[in-house]
Amino acid sequence: MDDPQPLALSIKGLSWHSGQRAILADISVSLEKGKMLGVIGPNGAGKSTLLRCLYRYLVPTRGDITLLGQDINTFSAKAFAQQVAVVLQDTPHYFDMTTQQLVGLGLTPHKGAFSLTSAQDKRDIANALATVGLTERALQPYEQLSGGEKQRALIARAIVQKPDLLILDEPTNHLDIRYQIQILELLRSLDMTVIISIHDLNLASALCDQLLLLDKGLSVIQGTPAQVLNEQQIGSVFGVCCQVTPHPQHGNPQINYFYGYSGHGMTEHDEVVP
Amino acid sequence: MNTLPVEMMGRAVRVLPLLLLVLLVALMTPLIAASFGAADIQVSQVLQVVIAQLTGQSQGDISSRIIMELRLPRIMMAFVAGFGLAIAGAVLQTVTRNPLADPYLFGISSGASFGAVVVITLLGGVSVDSGAWLSHVSLPVGAFLGASVAVLMVLALCGRSLSTQIERMLLSGVAISFMFGALTSLLLYFSGPQAAASVLFWSLGSFAKASWATLWLPLVVVAVCTLTILLFKRQIIAIKAGDETAHTLGINVQRLRLNILLLCSLITAVLVANCGGIGFVGLMVPHIVRLLLPGRFALLTTGIVGGLFMIWVDVLARCLLSYQELPIGIITAVIGSGFFLFILGGKRGR
Numbered sequence: 001m002d003d004p005q006p007l008a009l010s011i012k013g014l015s016w017h018s019g020q021r022a023i024l025a026d027i028s029v030s031l032e033k034g035k036m037l038g039v040i041g042p043n044g045a046g047k048s049t050l051l052r053c054l055y056r057y058l059v060p061t062r063g064d065i066t067l068l069g070q071d072i073n074t075f076s077a078k079a080f081a082q083q084v085a086v087v088l089q090d091t092p093h094y095f096d097m098t099t100q101q102l103v104g105l106g107l108t109p110h111k112g113a114f115s116l117t118s119a120q121d122k123r124d125i126a127n128a129l130a131t132v133g134l135t136e137r138a139l140q141p142y143e144q145l146s147g148g149e150k151q152r153a154l155i156a157r158a159i160v161q162k163p164d165l166l167i168l169d170e171p172t173n174h175l176d177i178r179y180q181i182q183i184l185e186l187l188r189s190l191d192m193t194v195i196i197s198i199h200d201l202n203l204a205s206a207l208c209d210q211l212l213l214l215d216k217g218l219s220v221i222q223g224t225p226a227q228v229l230n231e232q233q234i235g236s237v238f239g240v241c242c243q244v245t246p247h248p249q250h251g252n253p254q255i256n257y258f259y260g261y262s263g264h265g266m267t268e269h270d271e272v273v274p
Numbered sequence: 275m276n277t278l279p280v281e282m283m284g285r286a287v288r289v290l291p292l293l294l295l296v297l298l299v300a301l302m303t304p305l306i307a308a309s310f311g312a313a314d315i316q317v318s319q320v321l322q323v324v325i326a327q328l329t330g331q332s333q334g335d336i337s338s339r340i341i342m343e344l345r346l347p348r349i350m351m352a353f354v355a356g357f358g359l360a361i362a363g364a365v366l367q368t369v370t371r372n373p374l375a376d377p378y379l380f381g382i383s384s385g386a387s388f389g390a391v392v393v394i395t396l397l398g399g400v401s402v403d404s405g406a407w408l409s410h411v412s413l414p415v416g417a418f419l420g421a422s423v424a425v426l427m428v429l430a431l432c433g434r435s436l437s438t439q440i441e442r443m444l445l446s447g448v449a450i451s452f453m454f455g456a457l458t459s460l461l462l463y464f465s466g467p468q469a470a471a472s473v474l475f476w477s478l479g480s481f482a483k484a485s486w487a488t489l490w491l492p493l494v495v496v497a498v499c500t501l502t503i504l505l506f507k508r509q510i511i512a513i514k515a516g517d518e519t520a521h522t523l524g525i526n527v528q529r530l531r532l533n534i535l536l537l538c539s540l541i542t543a544v545l546v547a548n549c550g551g552i553g554f555v556g557l558m559v560p561h562i563v564r565l566l567l568p569g570r571f572a573l574l575t576t577g578i579v580g581g582l583f584m585i586w587v588d589v590l591a592r593c594l595l596s597y598q599e600l601p602i603g604i605i606t607a608v609i610g611s612g613f614f615l616f617i618l619g620g621k622r623g624r
Binding site for chain 1: 515516519526
């Protein structure tokens, strides 16, 4: 274990209600600087809602979020965007930019009304493209990239934003396994505090420092993969039976699922997705 | 890494001739365009008159008065109108992320027509052709008020959801357009044929009324709004990536979109009030520039191309028929619909 680092992020008693309904209730999280936190849980557990509260798209009903010891509500929109970069899945249909221009969007929070893109900015963009291995794709339309390349381009944009905290909503969605591993290892190499929501528990176990397990808007447990991923907890939250063994390479939990649920009437996990 | 600068230079080499061409055409166009019209005037004559005017030795003969008092203000007005409509169209297409957005999206055109019809049919029946001072003042004012009312109604209909639901905004604009269209038709139905003819001519657009005196207001409004839009260029481009992503880039998307909408409405209302409703330019020119310069947000180029396009459409309007002028809106609509059929055909072929 490294020496204890200062807390990059601290969430205390966070709740978010949609109307009368609590989507998130009393979530508390702390994350050290430079660590990677994986937010896991079934569909509708509140993963995306939690992230949206973190990047101030939603205003929490209750609770405090502090970034590097400072309440996130005290940042201006621009200052906050200089601290926190976010990679989402919502690229619109009508999007006519080259990869390089998309990556250049990361400059937005660092630029005033009159400032032009400097030579240093151009170097930053080129370096970010090189970091994610897309230098050759710089001048191609973003729309023509493959799924994995698109995701890497979005991460390059976030790198140009130079944040302390990088938040990604399901960055491995729709990617084949090679790209899933590649994206997460890329994120680990960035020397930033990273929070991702992720569905693949084995991937989360292998590559996240910390995991936060959510269920129906409640925080079940936060801890290392070994603390979070055990047969009993996976069984009760996800409603599947499994066997957990140490992974032969990294030693973190390796989950083997059991199959054949159709006749057993497992209703525990039947929930309404909002 | 090493290939990038070379490729970027290659890109500049490709783009530069195009920009130079646009600049050259922009310099030549006023001189050539001023030689077209009912009176037979040569390009060299235009050049002489302009040089004489600049050096303070104007002769005051008939052809120099035609050039200085009729044709040049008209050319300037056409340029300002085309510039403003093209910029407004490009920006609206970006902030609404809707490639079919145009400056008349929010009922501005139909609202302006209604305002003008109210002035013509109800307030003393001034006709555009009468040349009375009243028509010069009250008609643009009525059109501007009508356009403003239309925009305010669209905003009121959207209410709080304005920012979050682009679709609602677009649909409100369509509804308001139809409503004002119906009211205009109703008024015209009960008015005389003289009023109907002048309203029709006016609502299809014309630069015939342009003079140095009426030019300054559209010029100032378009210039100030364009500068303001350029200051927010980075933020406007970021909205392309989606509202939520733009939010994470530190942009107040709701406020920015509302301000941009108001700026574009101001441009359009002033232009409609002075030149009538000229369709398709704000829709078509941004698409043409995007085709020529793919993947760039070339606002000024879009504006210049729009202005030049409008000057030449006006030349066509003056020269196609020897005995009378054609309304601008008819020509832009013909070119615009043809252009879109061409684009659609090309898209299907691919």
